[in-house]
Amino acid sequence: MKNKNLYNYILGIADNSLILGQRLGELCGHGPSLETDIACTNMSLDLLGQVRSYYQYAAKIAEDGRTEDDIAMLRKEREYFNVLLVEQPNTDFGYTMARQFLFDVYHFLMLTELEKSTDLNLSAIAKKSIKEVSYHKRFSSDWIKRLGDGTEESHSRIQTAINDLWTYTDELFHQTEADKVMVAEGVGVDVTKLKDAYYEEVNAILEEATLSVPESKYFQKGGKQGIHTEHMGYLLADLQYMQRTYPNMEW
Amino acid sequence: MSEEQIKNLEEQFEARIARDEKIEPKDWMPEKYRQTHIRQISQHAHSEIVGMLPEGNWITRAPSLRRKVALLAKVQDEAGHGLYLYSACETLGISRDELYEQLHSGKAKYSSIFNYPTVTWADIGAIGWLVDGAAIINQVPLCSTSFGPYARAMVRVCKEESFHQRQGYEIMLKLCNGTPEQKEMAQDALNRWWWPSLMMLGPTDDMSVHTEQSMKWKLKRKTNDELRQQFIDQTVPQADILGLTIPDSDLKWNEERQSYDFGEIDWDEFWQVVKGHGPMNNARMKARVGAWERGEWVRDAAMAHAEKQQERKNKQVV
Numbered sequence: 001m002k003n004k005n006l007y008n009y010i011l012g013i014a015d016n017s018l019i020l021g022q023r024l025g026e027l028c029g030h031g032p033s034l035e036t037d038i039a040c041t042n043m044s045l046d047l048l049g050q051v052r053s054y055y056q057y058a059a060k061i062a063e064d065g066r067t068e069d070d071i072a073m074l075r076k077e078r079e080y081f082n083v084l085l086v087e088q089p090n091t092d093f094g095y096t097m098a099r100q101f102l103f104d105v106y107h108f109l110m111l112t113e114l115e116k117s118t119d120l121n122l123s124a125i126a127k128k129s130i131k132e133v134s135y136h137k138r139f140s141s142d143w144i145k146r147l148g149d150g151t152e153e154s155h156s157r158i159q160t161a162i163n164d165l166w167t168y169t170d171e172l173f174h175q176t177e178a179d180k181v182m183v184a185e186g187v188g189v190d191v192t193k194l195k196d197a198y199y200e201e202v203n204a205i206l207e208e209a210t211l212s213v214p215e216s217k218y219f220q221k222g223g224k225q226g227i228h229t230e231h232m233g234y235l236l237a238d239l240q241y242m243q244r245t246y247p248n249m250e251w
Numbered sequence: 252m253s254e255e256q257i258k259n260l261e262e263q264f265e266a267r268i269a270r271d272e273k274i275e276p277k278d279w280m281p282e283k284y285r286q287t288h289i290r291q292i293s294q295h296a297h298s299e300i301v302g303m304l305p306e307g308n309w310i311t312r313a314p315s316l317r318r319k320v321a322l323l324a325k326v327q328d329e330a331g332h333g334l335y336l337y338s339a340c341e342t343l344g345i346s347r348d349e350l351y352e353q354l355h356s357g358k359a360k361y362s363s364i365f366n367y368p369t370v371t372w373a374d375i376g377a378i379g380w381l382v383d384g385a386a387i388i389n390q391v392p393l394c395s396t397s398f399g400p401y402a403r404a405m406v407r408v409c410k411e412e413s414f415h416q417r418q419g420y421e422i423m424l425k426l427c428n429g430t431p432e433q434k435e436m437a438q439d440a441l442n443r444w445w446w447p448s449l450m451m452l453g454p455t456d457d458m459s460v461h462t463e464q465s466m467k468w469k470l471k472r473k474t475n476d477e478l479r480q481q482f483i484d485q486t487v488p489q490a491d492i493l494g495l496t497i498p499d500s501d502l503k504w505n506e507e508r509q510s511y512d513f514g515e516i517d518w519d520e521f522w523q524v525v526k527g528h529g530p531m532n533n534a535r536m537k538a539r540v541g542a543w544e545r546g547e548w549v550r551d552a553a554m555a556h557a558e559k560q561q562e563r564k565n566k567q568v569v
Contacts, residue, residue, distance in 0.1 A: 029300075032542070033549070034333060154555075242312055249429055
């Protein structure tokens with residue numbers, strides 16, 4: 001592969017959307033109301049739509065005959081580079097919204113920078129995605145406020161979810177080797193520079209939602225290097241089921 | 252109102268329907284008309300919502316990204332159909348919560364077809380092709396039914412269903428043009444979904460209790476048996492193109508009737524499923540009730556937040 005760094009860089013972005021889209025897809029038909037059900041499905045659809053553009057581009061760069069589906073569904077767990085945050089399970093609607101919110105704020109900031117990429121393909125995908133992600137961010141932020149402000153029970157549940165998922169936020173701003181090369185080439189986004197704006201925005205919304213900002217300084221990492229939580233294998237078992245059971249077929 | 256006045260209103264009402272005028276929510280209507288429409292429209296809405304489950308079962312396992320996205324979009328369409336059918340029903344003076352309560356308590360029915368399991372990917376194709384195909388045959392006449400909100404909702408529903416049906420057929424086509432294993436998967440799905448799809452068109456005419464009144468109110472244009480024949484005549488050639496065999500040894504073209512003769516439907520199975528004892532009745536209801544109960548704190552929070560917001564606004568005004 002001529003440009004392994006670009007390929008890995010694209011996967012780093014796309015895998016986040018794939019795994020989060022897959023998680024949201026699990027909820028279809030099981031939401032707390034018809035309206036939230038439709039909204040979660042919609043976010044899943046947006047993310048998977050973005051994923052297709054990224055992987056189609058990655059497949060072109062790989063030049064080894066693999067398709068978008070091969071890349072999406074036929075890697076080993078250690079070869080997925082998504083952050084740990086997005087693979088966390090739908091424990092309840094609070095966790096689903098907390099995960100979404102903590103990712104959306106990052107996703108929006110990242111895409112805003114990616115739109116300026118010298119790589120025209122990535123810039124075009126970012127431009128299209130940012131409109132969708134701005135809606136995701138509004139939706140999840142509104143729910144954080146609603147659940148924080150709503151009842152005692154909802155306040156306590158969403159606070160617990162935020163506390164539990166907080167440990168996965170720092171990883172969003174870690175740079176991989178591919179990141180560093182791509183930033184130097186003007187293709188990639190320097191995620192370390194997004195960190196302050198991220199926590200400022202997240203903290204402001206938590207405050208508005210009458211929630212406290214977790215104080216823990218201990219963070220988890222590994223996803224970007226392909227070392228995942230125990231949840232990941234089960235998620236992939238679903239995602240890869242058909243491709244693994246019936247190899248080399250068209251659907 | 253005197254009996255004579257009511258009779259007079261009823262006559263005018265029936266005359267309006269006969270003239271193909273639409274009945275709107277605020278118009279006077281006989282109580283039976285209201286109740287029949289609440290029953291039918293809510294049953295239809297419930298079917299859309301419960302119908303999300305068997306197909307949703309394959310979202311996380313769809314074989315390609317393209318199929319996954321298409322399936323998500325399809326199931327989302329169904330949620331949308333549910334949403335506007337519930338809204339149409341609410342215009343008749345019943346709340347969505349009451350309608351859910353009827354579904355969860357088992358008082359309201361939904362289409363029995365969704366009480367069968369989706370066990371392979373081909374089932375997603377078969378549902379699109381056969382189940383949506385049968386649904387369209389049932390629903391197209393409803394686009395010109397007498398109750399305005401229902402008729403208008405159905406125009407949109409039918410457009411989307413017809414897209415879903417083509418999508419389902421395309422899944423089948425791909426399987427049938429694929430490997431022998433894929434074709435076998437398609438045949439197996441047809442074997443399992445064929446008879447339940449025929450049952451979707453309802454009991455035979457001599458067993459159907461609502462037909463006459465429904466015809467008058469344009470909730471029905473053709474009888475169940477006519478619709479079933481139409482479905483079979485339309486579907487058999489499609490199976491031929493796929494190279495699949497309809498699992499009915501009595502199926503054969505009748506030159507005289509210019510229609511297919513077909514075998515006996517297992518009505519015992521039909522009634523067993525209708526009465527709540529199909530393979531998935533229990534699981535479907537548990538999934539619906541479970542989602543509703545798990546979501547209670549979320550809905551409560553949304554209500555409480557909205558009320559607090561309103562209070563804060565009121566205080567500002569004062």
